[in-house]
């Protein structure tokens with residue numbers, strides 16, 4: 001299908017020439033893109049920007065690379081990963097920096113992603129201060145991810161997990177029948193365990209606290225698993241009688257102690273939901289052996305600048321830089337090893353003091369002993385320290401320049417936002433000093449306050465100045481203005497897009513009438529996006545402490561749209577996505593348990609779970625209850641809590657738009673009701689690709705098969721039996737209005753609106769999806785192919801199609817990520833619809849047009865990390881726009897016009 005080739009002609013004139021690109025929705029696109037330039041790809045969501053930048057240009061560069069290193073892989077790659085394009089000329093090798101869609105592993109950290117950890121380990125190995133008698137260690141001995149480095153108690157996790165009677169039996173006044181052992185499974189399996197206890201002669205109606213300790217301990221902690229006859233529904237006496245009479249039991253049941261159940265489920269279950277459920281009964285505590293530093297005692301005995309490597313990794317990067325600066329200048333301000341060996345207590349106190357001072361932003365240098373008093377340091381050590389520190393400092397500077405100085409090396413990557421992670425990887429690339437490469441980036445401005453945007457642009461310019469081409473898919477107007485070249489894709493989304501409307505210097509776009517980007521790039525006059533609402537009441541938080549928030553009070557207007565602003569790292573997410581969510585969920589949880597009114601909507605947990613919150617990363621480690629604070633008022637007006645985030649709506653291609661929104665259930669019933677299906681006795685289950693009877697047996701309903709490649713990521717190829725249809729031939733013979741079930745999954749939302757026009761239950765879901773700008777998506781589009789922005793809008797649409805009863809609190813973290821300004825206008829209209837229906841919406845947001853359109857603004861800051869965490873200003877947009885000391889104010893003022 002592809003005959004791409006490099007040409008000297010194209011290489012010489014400095015352009016990448018694309019001919020006949022047809023990937024996804026691209027309509028035979030021809031375009032010339034300059035190399036050694038900052039090129040920004042624009043267009044509304046779904047127009048085809050990524051299909052061009054990533055799906056075509058990057059995919060082709062990667063294919064050529066793979067082919068050059070592994071010719072044998074060619075046949076397999078041909079089946080799956082070749083972009084649909086006639087030719088690309090003049091294309092250099094490419095590096096993609098995409099926003100991570102999945103969650104990285106729990107063990108990766110800022111230090112490992114940036115490779116700074118390995119430099120730091122080298123520093124400790126070569127230039128660290130070793131206690132007398134302690135032999136020198138290798139760099140790997142300082143890594144918690146190696147067997148020789150990991151703390152033997154916690155295996156390098158830093159925390160140990162246990163279950164206790166209190167954690168598994170939260171309310172000891174309940175009896176076993178009343179589910180005193182909350183950690184046990186619910187439903188049938190829970191009843192089974194209770195019946196087994198009855199057979200074993202225990203009283204399941206006595207309050208837990210009145211059972212003998214021996215019994216309680218056995219039920220909770222035994223490793224024994226006796227198998228006994230179960231007589232369902234019998235009392236203890238009846239069971240005794242039944243056994244005596246040798247009656248046939250209902251079945252034989254096997255007992256499992258609560259601890260065993262919790263730990264086994266946590267370690268072995270495939271279900272993230274199950275893991276998450278049992279994790280609430282586990283208590284994590286800091287590992288007593290390594291104090292959470294994850295390393296062996298030997299590794300932790302080595303210090304540099306009076307800190308062990310675990311303490312060093314906990315410093316914010318900006319503090320780390322201040323600490324290492326003197327060493328990079330060739331000074332060696334370290335303590336005298338022998339002196340310290342005599343007085344370890346002093347030394348520990350001194351180290352604590354150094355850590356405190358450095359944390360507070362000072363330098364360790366001032367109080368450190370003079371370099372001349374440490375004669376035992378060999379010149380080699382000083383030079384090694386100087387080189388390694390200089391290298392570390394250079395790399396750290398790149399990170400702090402990108403506004404990430406508040407992060408510490410030991411920060412786990414799952415706790416970072418996708419934007420932060422992408423900037424970390426961008427910084428790593430800046431440090432790698434490659435040249436002649438195309439960097440392809442996906443919305444690098446995501447998560448950045450406008451005040452941080454300048455540094456990002458400077459970083460991109462640096463990549464370019466080093467002799468690279470920088471191709472960016474971006475919605476940020478400021479970035480577009482600074483581009484050397486714009487490629488505007490459109491005019492619409494999906495089948496209505498896929499054309500290059502313009503390719504040239506930014507100014508020329510002004511002439512292109514079909515472009516939706518043009519309207520925003522050249523006309524910055526403010527638009528009235530909505531009518532402002534007045535608060536019905538206030539939801540007030542008091543004394544919130546979490547991450548960098550220290551005893552913060554905050555008030556959110558109920559019945560309004562509130563925007564929370566502030567620079568990256570200032571504490572917005574800590575306040576909204578962590579503290580507000582947790583405190584409100586906790587209140588609703590207890591209120592819901594107390595009220596027996598059967599209103600399931602009041603329960604926060606199902607609401608969150610229903611939104612696909614199945615992140616297995618989140619279940620890796622039980623959450624430490626790190627939020628303190630309380631809700632002082634307003635909860636009477638909040639009955640339900642919904643978080644709408646950008647996490648995928650599912651992690652496998654088995655979930656898709658149709659299954660997630662629930663409309664596929666209705667469609668399957670329509671198919672089951674056709675005369676053809678009834679004749680064949682096909683029920684609705686027959687039309688699910690997750691059920692064996694109806695689906696293709698070869699691919700088990702996946703539509704494709706995966707091909708494992710040695711040393712390379714596995715690739716997917718269409719299923720040889722069903723060719724991607726997912727169903728078996730008999731199922732496909734049933735048609736509803738002329739189309740079979742696989743064809744339904746192939747419809748776009750727009751097309752489905754026509755076909756299901758007379759089916760109100762299907763149409764309602766479809767209409768909301770179309771109105772929110774997702775008409776171009778196919779119903780069967782796998783969850784894994786959707787962008788974060790699309791996933792978020794699908795969640796929002798699923799909410800909007802619910803009958804609105806108001807009183808719901810919606811929390812969104814940066815909902816405009818991935819959205820073109822035109823899509824942002826649509827999003828604001830949807831949020832406004834929620835507010836007008838009597839709900840409360842709180843968004844964390846950088847897009848000043850959204851902030852300007854809000855009813856209320858809470859500005860957090862003023863800076864990041866320890867320099868932030870306070871509420872700098874709150875009020876109407878106009879009030880915050882003039883607030884002194886707010887870094888948001890000038891940008892908001894501009895947006896208000």
Ligand code: ADP
Pocket residue numbers: 024025043044045046047048049050051052493494495776777778785
């Ligand atoms: P943009 O980057 O402008 O938001 P995309 O290039 O991601 O747009 O998408 C363009 C069109 O291609 C959309 O209709 C989208 O649904 C579709 N699409 C995107 N990824 C895939 C894929 N992996 N398979 C099939 N279609 C896709």
Ligand code: ADP
Pocket residue numbers: 406407408411415547548566567568569570571572573574575864865866
């Ligand atoms: P924002 O949302 O404004 O970008 P955050 O609330 O994410 O800021 O972060 C505020 C501060 O709290 C930063 O110093 C950040 O490093 C820290 N922080 C945030 N989340 C975590 C976490 N899960 N673990 C440790 N520190 C965190």
Ligand code: ZN
Pocket residue numbers: 151152153154155156157158159287288289290291292293294295
């Ligand atoms: Zn440990």
Ligand code: ZN
Pocket residue numbers: 696697698699700701702703704719720721722723724725726727
């Ligand atoms: Zn198949």
